[in-house]
Amino acid sequence: MSDAPVPQPGIMELTPYKAFAKPKRPGRLIRLMANEGALGASPKAIEAYKAAAGEINRYPESGSSTLTAALAKHHGLKPEQLVIGNGSDELIELLCHCFAGPGDEVIYTQYGFVMYPTCAHASGATPVKAQDDGFTASVDAILAKLSAKTKIVFLANPNNPTGTYLARSEVERLWKALPKHVVLVLDAAYAEYVERNDYSSGVELAETAPNVIMLRTFSKLYGLAGLRLGWGYGAPAVVDVLNRVHGVFNVNAAAQAAGVAALEDVPFQDRSKTHNRIWVPRIQEMLKTLGLEPQPTVANFMLVKVPEKLGKTPDQILAFCAERGIFLREMKTYGMVGYFRFSIGTEEENRILIDTLAECLRG
Numbered sequence: 001m002s003d004a005p006v007p008q009p010g011i012m013e014l015t016p017y018k019a020f021a022k023p024k025r026p027g028r029l030i031r032l033m034a035n036e037g038a039l040g041a042s043p044k045a046i047e048a049y050k051a052a053a054g055e056i057n058r059y060p061e062s063g064s065s066t067l068t069a070a071l072a073k074h075h076g077l078k079p080e081q082l083v084i085g086n087g088s089d090e091l092i093e094l095l096c097h098c099f100a101g102p103g104d105e106v107i108y109t110q111y112g113f114v115m116y117p118t119c120a121h122a123s124g125a126t127p128v129k130a131q132d133d134g135f136t137a138s139v140d141a142i143l144a145k146l147s148a149k150t151k152i153v154f155l156a157n158p159n160n161p162t163g164t165y166l167a168r169s170e171v172e173r174l175w176k177a178l179p180k181h182v183v184l185v186l187d188a189a190y191a192e193y194v195e196r197n198d199y200s201s202g203v204e205l206a207e208t209a210p211n212v213i214m215l216r217t218f219s220k221l222y223g224l225a226g227l228r229l230g231w232g233y234g235a236p237a238v239v240d241v242l243n244r245v246h247g248v249f250n251v252n253a254a255a256q257a258a259g260v261a262a263l264e265d266v267p268f269q270d271r272s273k274t275h276n277r278i279w280v281p282r283i284q285e286m287l288k289t290l291g292l293e294p295q296p297t298v299a300n301f302m303l304v305k306v307p308e309k310l311g312k313t314p315d316q317i318l319a320f321c322a323e324r325g326i327f328l329r330e331m332k333t334y335g336m337v338g339y340f341r342f343s344i345g346t347e348e349e350n351r352i353l354i355d356t357l358a359e360c361l362r363g
């Protein structure tokens, strides 16, 4: 027996998340590695954030009640089925802590969001990976991994980093086949961007099913990633548990105020969606003319395949861009070789990115 503290099994095998570190070199930075909305935050949210400065000596509203009411109104939801988190990451963590522990299994998908296995490990549970079908989650593969030990199934829809999604009918098929004591987490961080008739964020299932929770975030379309604000909507049996265990003041006052203002600024949300709708196909065309192979996406980011014949690896491309202040995401963490991911930026950022990639591939 070692006399040093020993964490839950599996934790020491995790690769620490590579967060963005500001380079020492001065100059403009183009950050396209974390899928933050291209247009920044709503000016109304920034105003509300500044106004909150006058009251930072006060504890925030507990239970984020004003924000809860605003979310219920904006999305037509039942307030008692909402939980607000310090980013949806906090809710992912709490779900694992509350519903899975040593001896339990947590199912996630092959190229699913990296937080799921991380949080499962942190709870002492065993993450179980279900193979994707190409780059899309497979309901059959998930169901094949079900066991008596399964406590949670995580599905990001759309998925990060692949940009793919499952149709509403597939999500329903998954839910119907799950025992009702298994929590189905539908992480819809990019729901606002999706414009497909057969897509649903899962809000209807979350409202009515006894074992489903949908997660949403203010970090992407709403541009508030730095404030850490996310929410969940779902079965009382799940939401009540999270509302018992999260900190009384888990969401800070400025984040709550900015969140309310961001929800009200519908014109900003529309501008952001329009920007994405225009730029996804445009940038895909530009990448193809460079010989790169952008993958289809329904969100505000995309995977790009770097064919070997171009003579550059994704590592070389990312390093070339980083030297010029442009930050993209490597995909080796996800076990993808020959790919990188980037998020749609402003028009100017997108053009600089394309020019830089062209320069890199010429050299």
Ligand SMILES: *Cc1c(COP(=O)(O)O)cnc(C)c1O
Pocket: 035, 086, 087, 088, 089, 090, 113, 156, 159, 160, 187, 189, 216, 217, 218, 219, 225, 228, 229, 230
């Ligand atoms: C970005 C992202 C989140 C994150 O959110 P926070 O609310 O910033 O914690 C959750 N899930 C997926 C799939 C994401 O890509």
